[in-house]
Amino acid sequence: MAKEIERKFLVKSDGWRSEIASSSVFLQAYIAGGEDRSIRVRIFDGKSARLTIKIGRKLLSRDEYEYDIPLGDAQDMARAAIGVVLEKTRHKIEHEGYIWEVDVYGGAYQGLVVAEVEMEHEDAMPALPDWIGREVTGDRRYSNLVMATEDLNGELVHGLSTTAG
Template sequence: MQEIERKFLVNNTKFKEEAISSSQIAQGFLNTHAERTVRVRIKGNQGFLTVKGRSNESGTSRFEWENEISVAEAKQLLALCEKGIIEKIRYNIPSGNHIFEVDEFFGENEGLIVAEVELQEENEAIQKPDWLGKEVTGQLKYYNSQLSKKPYKTWHHE
């Protein structure tokens, strides 16, 4: 139940041409404590409840537990979530031996596109697609739990 992943910004929308699937996601947070987050997600026609622990020093690894719940249960739990529901489309793009999950955000986070790749080991090599930009692994402001509190549209953009 250990999640190991790296996060990157995305330079352009060429990733959409390489996507093998996509799904609409709505998610909220029942808890966004520094030691743990409790997330409710509706992805397509599935609901999920997820608990994530604090990231390690490099920001690549943390505890993750996820369980599928009904969409009806997820909708009821979303109504109880802290302010700031995340809306996004997730695209799955193969690259080498990995699948990049690229999230294109909407609503208060519109304009932000972040790619994640899950790994088996922290130092695992990845094949970087040409649309992949700056690495932001471990930068808290790019965590969905933080985007729900301080959306991308409120940032003073570099």
């Protein structure tokens, strides 16, 4: 069993753009979701796909299982998604020994920029880059499942993200 331990932040400036190591465009569609679990499919750059199952109530740390799947299967699943299919470009950035993932949303959440950092344990304290804003770890509104299944566009894109701090 794999464990996902991550913190999530709003991004307050474009300072990260000069540090990009790699980027990928993907679609993220939820097939099923519940209070403590979700099943999603991601299509990367229109060329490959992965199915992910997450189990756990805490947004900081959850069990995570990922499997590569055929692109055609992923496309079929995405057409049957619950809610909206999320569109984003993920940029990877290395900062003081940690890999940060900066997600720039398109589509329904155009304009929202969020950064995540995966950690080896819950007590890890990665150094925060100067472009990091307010922490939103545990704020269910920034859960991709919630974003896909509830219409939070006005609140996240036009409200909270402008106060990234």
